[in-house]
Amino acid sequence: xxxxxxxxxxxxxxxxxxxxxxxxxxxxxxxxxxxxxxxxxxxxxxxxxxxxxxxxxxxxxxxxxxxxxxxxxxxxxxxxxxxxxxxxxxxxxxxxxxxxxxxxxxxxxxxxxxxxxxxxxxxxxxxxxxxxxxxxxxxxxxxxxxxxxxxxxxxxxxxxxxxxxxxxxxxxxxxxxxxxxxxxxxxxxxxxxxxxxxxxxxxxxxxxxxxxxxxxxxxxxxxxxxxxxxxxxxxxxxxxxxxxxxxxxxxxxxxxxxxxxxxxxxxxxxxxxxxxxxxxxxxxxxxxxxxxxxxxxxxxxxxxxxxxxxxxxxxxxxxxxxxxxxxxxxxxxxxxxxxxxxxxxxxxxxxxxxxxxxxxxxxxxxxxxxxxxxxxxxxxxxxxxxxxxxxxxxxxxxxxxxxxxxxxxx
Amino acid sequence: xxxxxxxxxxxxxxxxxxxxxxxxxxxxxxxxxxxxxxxxxxxxxxxxxxxxxxxxxxxxxxxxxxxxxxxxxxxxxxxxxxxxxxxxxxxxxxxxxxxxxxxxxxxxxxxxxxxxxxxxxxxxxxxxxxxxxxxxxxxxxxxxxxxxxxxxxxxxxxxxxxxxxxxxxxxxxxxxxxxxxxxxxxxxxxxxxxxxxxxxxxxxxxxxxxxxxxxxxxxxxxxxxxxxxxxxxxxxxxxxxxxxxxxxxxxxxxxxxxxxxxxxxxxxxxxxxxxxxxxxxxxxxxxxxxxxxxxxxxxxxxxxxxxxxxxxxxxxxxxxxxxxxxxxxxxxxxxxxxxxxxxxxxxxxxxxxxxxxxxxxxxxxxxxxxxxxxxxxxxxxxxxxxxxxxxxxxxxxxxxxxxxxxxxxx
Numbered sequence: 001x002x003x004x005x006x007x008x009x010x011x012x013x014x015x016x017x018x019x020x021x022x023x024x025x026x027x028x029x030x031x032x033x034x035x036x037x038x039x040x041x042x043x044x045x046x047x048x049x050x051x052x053x054x055x056x057x058x059x060x061x062x063x064x065x066x067x068x069x070x071x072x073x074x075x076x077x078x079x080x081x082x083x084x085x086x087x088x089x090x091x092x093x094x095x096x097x098x099x100x101x102x103x104x105x106x107x108x109x110x111x112x113x114x115x116x117x118x119x120x121x122x123x124x125x126x127x128x129x130x131x132x133x134x135x136x137x138x139x140x141x142x143x144x145x146x147x148x149x150x151x152x153x154x155x156x157x158x159x160x161x162x163x164x165x166x167x168x169x170x171x172x173x174x175x176x177x178x179x180x181x182x183x184x185x186x187x188x189x190x191x192x193x194x195x196x197x198x199x200x201x202x203x204x205x206x207x208x209x210x211x212x213x214x215x216x217x218x219x220x221x222x223x224x225x226x227x228x229x230x231x232x233x234x235x236x237x238x239x240x241x242x243x244x245x246x247x248x249x250x251x252x253x254x255x256x257x258x259x260x261x262x263x264x265x266x267x268x269x270x271x272x273x274x275x276x277x278x279x280x281x282x283x284x285x286x287x288x289x290x291x292x293x294x295x296x297x298x299x300x301x302x303x304x305x306x307x308x309x310x311x312x313x314x315x316x317x318x319x320x321x322x323x324x325x326x327x328x329x330x331x332x333x334x335x336x337x338x339x340x341x342x343x344x345x346x347x348x349x350x351x352x353x354x355x356x357x358x359x360x361x362x363x364x365x366x367x368x369x370x371x372x373x374x375x376x377x378x379x380x381x382x383x384x385x386x387x388x389x390x391x392x393x394x395x396x397x398x399x400x401x402x403x404x405x406x407x408x409x410x
Numbered sequence: 411x412x413x414x415x416x417x418x419x420x421x422x423x424x425x426x427x428x429x430x431x432x433x434x435x436x437x438x439x440x441x442x443x444x445x446x447x448x449x450x451x452x453x454x455x456x457x458x459x460x461x462x463x464x465x466x467x468x469x470x471x472x473x474x475x476x477x478x479x480x481x482x483x484x485x486x487x488x489x490x491x492x493x494x495x496x497x498x499x500x501x502x503x504x505x506x507x508x509x510x511x512x513x514x515x516x517x518x519x520x521x522x523x524x525x526x527x528x529x530x531x532x533x534x535x536x537x538x539x540x541x542x543x544x545x546x547x548x549x550x551x552x553x554x555x556x557x558x559x560x561x562x563x564x565x566x567x568x569x570x571x572x573x574x575x576x577x578x579x580x581x582x583x584x585x586x587x588x589x590x591x592x593x594x595x596x597x598x599x600x601x602x603x604x605x606x607x608x609x610x611x612x613x614x615x616x617x618x619x620x621x622x623x624x625x626x627x628x629x630x631x632x633x634x635x636x637x638x639x640x641x642x643x644x645x646x647x648x649x650x651x652x653x654x655x656x657x658x659x660x661x662x663x664x665x666x667x668x669x670x671x672x673x674x675x676x677x678x679x680x681x682x683x684x685x686x687x688x689x690x691x692x693x694x695x696x697x698x699x700x701x702x703x704x705x706x707x708x709x710x711x712x713x714x715x716x717x718x719x720x721x722x723x724x725x726x727x728x729x730x731x732x733x734x735x736x737x738x739x740x741x742x743x744x745x746x747x748x749x750x751x752x753x754x755x756x757x758x759x760x761x762x763x764x765x766x767x768x769x770x771x772x773x774x775x776x777x778x779x780x781x782x783x784x785x786x787x788x789x790x791x792x793x794x795x796x797x798x799x800x801x802x803x804x805x806x807x808x809x810x811x812x813x814x815x816x817x818x819x820x
Contacts, residue, residue: 009625010621010623010634011623011625011632011634012432012433012436012449013432013436013445013446013447013449014436014437014440014445014593014634015432015433015434015435015436015437015438015440016433016436016437016595016625016632016634016662017433017625017627017632018428018429018430018432018433019428019429019432019433020428022422022423022425022428022429022451023422023425023426023427023428023429024425025425026422026423026424026425026426027424027425027426028425030424030425035423035424036423037423037453037457038450038451038452038457038461039422039423039450039451040448040449040450040451041432041448041449041450042448043447044623047447047448051448069603069624069626070603070604070607071603071604071607071611071624072607072611072612072615072622073622073623073624105793107602110604110605110608112604112607112608113604129795130795130796155626156800157796157797157800160797161797183424185426192517193479193480193481194480194481194520194522194523195520197480197481197482197522198520198522201481201482202482205482211420212481212482212483213420213421213454213483214479214481214483215419215421215426215427216479216565217427222421222426222427224420224421224424224426252426272689272710274689277693277696278692278693278695278696278697278701278705278708279682279684279689279690279691279692279693279695279696279708279710280689280693280696281689282688282689282692282710283687283688283689283690283693283802285688285689286687286688286689286690286710286712286762286802287688287798287799287802289763289764289765289798290765291688291712292712292713295688295712296712296713296715296716297709297710297711297712297713297715297716297719297720298688298689298709298710298712299707299708299709299710299720300682300689300692300696300707300708300709300710301707302696302701302702302705302706302707302708303702303706303707305706305707306706306707309707310707310709310720352696353699354699355699355700383515385539385540386540386567387567387570387571388697388699389697390566390567392693392696392697
């Protein structure tokens with residue numbers, strides 16, 4: 001089945017909002033054996049109609065997102081209804097749903113919300129559990145040779161649960177006869193894509209039975225194999241042999257998820273003492289459901305005084321080595337470990353920039369400490385040539401990988 | 411000028427990577443009076459050529475991203491060179507740049523990197539300061555009626571600095587005659603888009619001189635006006651009159667940036683005590699350059715024990731009210747304030763889910779505390795019907811807005 005996606009919204013083209021729908025839908029559809037072959041973003045204008053006209057003859061399955069709200073720039077509902085020649089009719093179930101939500105949240109129902117209760121005749125309605133505007137599904141051949149069309153709300157936190165709870169069952173039925181292809185996404189940490197290609201990628205791509213891809217991220221690479229489940233099964237041991245300890249996961253799981261799950265299995269715990277990353281490490285860990293079993297507390301000791309006050313690091317030590325140093329990273333990790341009584345403690349101290357660098361310690365310098373019960377403390381000094389937010393990502397990625405490797409070897 | 415963007419990459423269509431290029435380029439181009447009218451994502455395949463052929467006759471300015479690396483799925487350089495009938499030639503400056511980078515990072519130069527040193531004849535080269543593959547610019551009419559073409563690397567942390575430091579100057583020259591339109595992006599917190607439209611949006615859109623847009627985010631709305639600088643200047647006071655204290659900023663600045671800047675101006679300081687948001691609040695604050703002037707430390711007290719140990723909250727109090735309660739939010743904020751000696755302290759305690767809810771305190775419940783020197787502590791209880799990561803965003807957004815309002819009134 002040929003699948004296309006049209007995202008509507010001036011805010012996407014103006015750069016006010018990042019479009020996360022393609023990533024989300026691409027991943028979910030692949031699990032059904034479907035791949036998006038083209039995605040287009042168009043403004044809130046008649047371009048929606050033009051793009052719809054272009055896409056309709058090409059595809060079997062079409063997704064549209066956005067433009068279902070109640071303000072003047074919300075055009076999708078009307079354009080789709082008109083294209084398929086279906087009148088918009090009020091739906092009492094949708095109306096009741098919106099009223100209930102507003103009552104629960106203590107907001108009055110406003111008349112200009114009424115347009116959101118209108119749905120194209122003959123459409124299957126998706127109620128919105130996390131917002132107001134419903135989505136809908138128009139089956140194929142509603143007009144001669146039209147594809148299956150799914151129209152979904154723009155806000156991701158409304159679209160995602162609607163897709164999971166309401167669209168997925170329909171799609172599974174539609175895609176029942178798709179050829180079963182599978183993918184393995186090896187998250188690879190600590191080596192670059194060139195080396196991965198040399199070690200194993202080239203060989204697998206020349207083999208001809210697999211689609212091979214590389215996507216460099218933050219100090220890691222997503223090395224992607226797509227093909228039949230049998231071939232993937234067959235080559236996976238070769239990938240492990242070639243890349244070994246560098247493989248974080250083979251299902252696309254994030255480093256933080258792998259680390260939290262391994263800690264849970266081992267019934268071990270972790271604390272954090274962050275300077276330059278300002279809470280990002282703890283945030284990444286606590287994004288994982290169930291992290292409370294392994295993570296109880298973390299400290300953000302941004303200033304020198306905070307390092308002294310919360311961790312008891314002597315001011316003299318900070319003055320003699322500088323706050324960004326191997327010694328202070330070591331102290332932060334070891335003090336955090338003994339204060340928290342956890343199995344492991346990670347610390348980070350560095351210069352996120354844009355200011356604060358010096359010739360010997362330029363912006364991008366970071367020292368990462370890993371202290372563990374009954375093991376020597378490990379310190380990793382790195383230089384990340386990246387701007388502030390990427391630096392924070394890179395530094396926390398490296399810290400998590402340090403812990404992942406220790407968890408593998410203990 | 412008609413501007414289009416083609417993003418290449420299977421990882422974008424498979425949902426492995428979120429495409430941030432549209433948002434970034436959309437924002438930067440608008441500042442030059444340019445708007446992207448269409449963005450397309452295509453796989454690493456001959457679809458790049460097809461899409462190029464479709465876009466070329468429509469546009470004056472075309473951007474392509476991705477596919478410039480050295481692995482087998484990197485096709486863009488070759489396809490563009492072939493389309494414009496330009497041979498790929500080795501470039502010594504690029505070669506030296508890549509070798510230097512590798513020496514600095516302590517990585518050996520590998521032969522399969524050599525393709526990245528090849529650039530189309532006649533192209534203006536953009537050296538890559540944060541990676542290896544160079545970008546390039548092909549001026550208009552290189553072939554009959556071809557647009558200006560900018561080809562940029564896929565990784566955002568390479569593309570962004572290359573765009574800022576090397577493309578922008580060329581684009582400013584090309585766009586010198588564009589009609590000067592401007593935009594005001596009012597970040598509006600605490601009221602929904604329907605109410606914003608009722609209060610001011612409808613009136614401004616009926617006025618006919620402005621393009622009006624609404625984009626709901628996390629507990630806030632980006633209310634967008636586009637038009638001539640004069641008209642924007644004229645209507646801005648009316649927007650402030652209608653929306654008053656709900657306006658966070660009028661230039662798209664984030665809530666955390668507004669809060670950090672206001673604290674800096676007032677020479678006040680902030681500390682944080684986070685439970686359910688696990689470091690996200692501190693992470694958002696420390697994303698702002700210069701935040702170290704106002705933020706010295708933060709605590710992540712995820713477990714009950716951590717609340718007792720770090721903040722000295724009595725276990726009896728936690729048992730009698732529950733950790734997720736108005737009383738504990740108050741204690742967390744007030745203890746953090748007195749321990750840190752800052753001007754303000756924000757606390758959050760809640761249930762991020764998916765597990766942990768109860769009938770009286772369902773998943774999504776959060777209590778936010780704001781304690782300040784010489785002012786009564788304020789507590790805000792909220793219910794956010796959202797999944798884990800959105801919940802964390804919504805909760806921190808509300809906390810920051812609570813502080814923003816206090817900073818306005820003091």
